Amino acid sequence: MTAVQQIVYGCDTAAWHRTAEAMGLVAPYPVTPEWAEFHGQGSLAIHHEFDAHPAGSVDLHLFVDDLDAAERALAEWRATRERMEGVGELLTIPGNVRVTVSEGSVPAREGALTMQPIWFAPDVERPRRILEALGLRATIAADRGGWVEFESESGSVGLHHADAESIGLSFLAADIEPLAASLRDAGFDAAIVDEAFGRTIRFPDPDGIDEIWINEPQLDMHGYHRVA
Helix, strand or coil: CEEEEEEEEECCHHHHHHHHHHCCCECCCCCCCCEEEEEEEEEEEEEECECCECCCCEEEEEEECCHHHHHHHCHHHCCEEEEECCCEEEEEECCCCCEEEEECCCCCCCCCCEECCEEEECCCHHHHHHHHHCCCEEEEEECCCCEEEEECCECEEEEEECCCCEEECCEECCCHHHHHHHHHHCCCCCEEEEECCEEEEEEECCCCCCEEEEECCCCCCCCEEECC
């Protein structure tokens, strides 16, 4: 089993906690200002900002059943292994973005919001092979390249061609209209916007740095195809 966690660094972490709850995510244990996790399909972790990770930055973390097997699968990319206090053993994949792996799981909550961090990269082949090595499955791809959607047992990852490498915070929801209404009732300025790939909810993040995107699952396959 592979599960997806996106880690967002914030200044007002209490506001981030309220945002996660308004999106229907559930904290499996008590939250703190420094660290909190909220589960849906995958996990949203909220970490207080610090110098190396300013507010608005996002990391990608993957949970696997067997860290030794993951290390062997990542041998080509020379992942480093270390022990982190409070976390345990961790693999870090060298690169321009922080992608880490540890043993663990996030039980999938049926009907819950799905994590779908977006891995932006100038060369999508390298991250694609890394995700596949860790057990994620490509499900939808752009006919001309530039976008691949990956699925795990709990969560999803989008891979998008871009000039610079980064990880973007993003989510998927099967029914966005009631979710947008619920967010507005909770005081969030949530709007539904039509994009080429479908509709998305957009609203300002708690630190006022960027927008949070919650996308519908892609149904219009014009220019895209399902990966066998």
